[in-house]
Amino acid sequence: MPTPLKPGAMDDDRYDRSKRVPWLDIESISMARVLMVGAGAIGNEVAKDLVLSGFRKITIVDMDHVVGSNLNRCLFFTEDHVNRRAYKSETIAEGLTRLSHEAEPLAVTRRIEDTDRSVFNDHEIVLGCLDNIAARLHVNSHSYAAGKAYIDGGMDGLVGKVMVSFPPSGACLQCGMNKSHAKVAALRFSCTGKDVVFHEPRLAAEITTTSVISAVMVREALKIVSGKTDLLLSNAFYYDGQRNVSEEIEVPLDPGCPVHSRRD
């Protein structure tokens, strides 16, 4: 039996205004399982947007601790988290439950490379909120092999990029990479002959670019879950925050890309 109409009821419904967007499928959004890899600045914003959009089941994978320099752009991190070296994934998960009692976040305090690959099969969408190319390549290939949509976001200062890989069609993240990416990835783990040195560049980062890139990522996730895949970014979305302009640039599928041959 339909619920009887009560005056003012629409103002009690958390998702009333979302439901006024015709194609948003709130029911499917609430059921979808989302894997969020990386809990830095983009991770904070993506997590917030996911929960406010109605996503509930969110797995957050990250092994880092909160540090002071995160505080210029991370909604859920405070000085208290810095002082007690809180895990980023756990801190975001706690923050999400404060944001909505319906949220069911799960924090995994491990590197994605050390996490069982079945995690990719257990989720419908993978959101890459990462800060290095090696981890991106790992998540890209495992998402593709599991047949899951991978939405990757990256930024440097006022520049940002979002790419959606939607297997089995179209290019993946690796299709758009070249030797300069390989060089950066190799530098990250440089071998001194004695030891492997972990090189972590300090890139420019601030909240406004983070917000734009994260919002575009979550918008793409909403399209997938709501069955609006015809509206998906089929290519890379580039954002130049200096001029506040954006454009979509085609990334052709690379027939030599190992990710596709692995799946075939």
Place this chain on the structure above:
Amino acid sequence: MRKPFNLAFCPVLAVVFLVLRIKVKNAETGAAVEMELENENTIDEVIESAATFWSKDMGAYVLRKGKKVLRGGSSLSDAGIRAEDVLELIPDPEGG
């Protein structure tokens, strides 16, 4: 006008092989440089030369022609690059 940045290093070879003159723009600054290349040069080589020329920080870059990202391993001829083409070097941001 600035002297073109020359990847076809040897002037004798430049006569034997077809030399292609293109322009590469720096998306971050708006600057542009002319390059002399051979059809067999790769997109990876153009990216590395342009990034070095502009003393770019170690980082990932892609080269685009119009609305399309060019594949790193492709030769200029395979990528359909012609004389007078204008390509743009854009950063591929890594941070999160």
